[in-house]
Amino acid sequence: MKNILVLGASGSLAKVVITVLLDNPEIKLTLFSRHITELIPLTHERVSVVKGDVMDLAQLEQAMQGQDIVYANLAGELELMAKNVVQAMAKQNIKRLIWISSMGIYDETETDHGSILDPYRLSAKVIEESKLDYTLIRPAWFTNGIEVDYKLTRKGEAFQGDQVSRRSIAALIDKLIQKPDCAIGESLGIAKV
Ligand SMILES: NC(=O)c1ccc[n+]([C@@H]2O[C@H](COP(=O)([O-])OP(=O)(O)OC[C@H]3O[C@@H](n4cnc5c(N)ncnc54)[C@H](OP(=O)(O)O)[C@@H]3O)[C@@H](O)[C@H]2O)c1
Known part of the structure; x- marks a missing residue:
């Protein structure tokens, strides 16, 4: 069994990812x-639910106990959240982190997204400077399409595309969880081209 902690589990992307991950009988999700009322539709024998705030380091550390991989699907004060996640993972000796960020944080898109992306830039820097085995995911605009159709771009490459289905991002996360040695220390842009 692989234990995965999902931070921001009520998020629009996380809900799709959770459904996809549960197809794998070897996975347990926290x-x-x-x-947490948002999470009632996700009730499952391999799911446990923890009510908590990422800004509360003690709650975060508690939730990290016994986890193998952390998948962070957060929005808000991302820089502080990233610092707490890095600190709590170090304390619990967990190495593998999958962190959802956004396209545009390195000015790698044709559009200038401006300061709205500052929390994403600052949190990415925290993760990249950590000693964690991280993968940053930089998605294009989410769609509800059911297709799995995506192209990845690496840090330093121009971003391609401007939309991607949540289902495609879920497929990538599923892959990374099945092969946790893949894409360590990478920042992957994902879009349908
Ligand atoms: N929409 C797009 O097209 C798009 C494109 C690229 C990137 N992104 C980014 O990708 C990320 C994931 O997207 P999404 O649509 O899933 O986001 P979302 O629906 O806004 O979900 C964000 C999650 O963060 C959680 N959260 C916020 N503050 C928290 C805290 N202090 N403690 C614990 N949890 C907290 C929220 O849960 P609770 O409020 O229940 O705690 C919520 O589940 C976001 O940062 C989004 O901006 C979105």
């Missing part, structure tokens, strides 16, 4: 969120 869903962490401030609003």
Whole structure:
């Protein structure tokens, strides 16, 4: 069994990812969120739910106990959240982190997204400077399409595309969880081209 902690489990992307991950009988999920009623539809024998706030380091450390991989699907004060996640993972001796960021944080897109992406830039820097085995994912605009159709771009490459289905991002995360040695220390842009 592989234990995965999902931070921001009530998020629009996380809900799709969770459904995909549960197809693998070798996976157990701990869903962490401030609003756990949102998680009732995700009830499953391999799912446990923790009500908590990422800003509360003690709650975060508690939720990290016994986890193998952390998948962070957060929005808000991302720089502080990233610092707490890095600190809590170090304390619990967990190495593998999958962190959802955004396209545009390295000015790698044709559009200038401006300061709205600052929390994404600052949190990415925290993760990249950590000693964790991280993968940053930089998605294009999410769609509800059911297709799995995506192209990855690496840090330093121009971003391609401007949309991607949540289902495609879920497929990538599923792959990374099945092969956790893949894409360590990478920052992957994902879009349908
Ligand atoms: N929409 C797009 O097209 C797009 C494109 C690229 C990147 N992104 C980014 O990708 C990320 C994931 O997207 P999404 O649509 O899944 O986001 P979302 O629906 O806004 O979900 C964000 C999650 O963060 C959780 N959260 C916020 N503050 C928290 C805290 N203090 N403690 C614990 N949990 C907290 C929220 O849960 P609770 O409130 O229940 O705690 C929520 O589940 C976001 O950062 C988003 O901006 C989005």
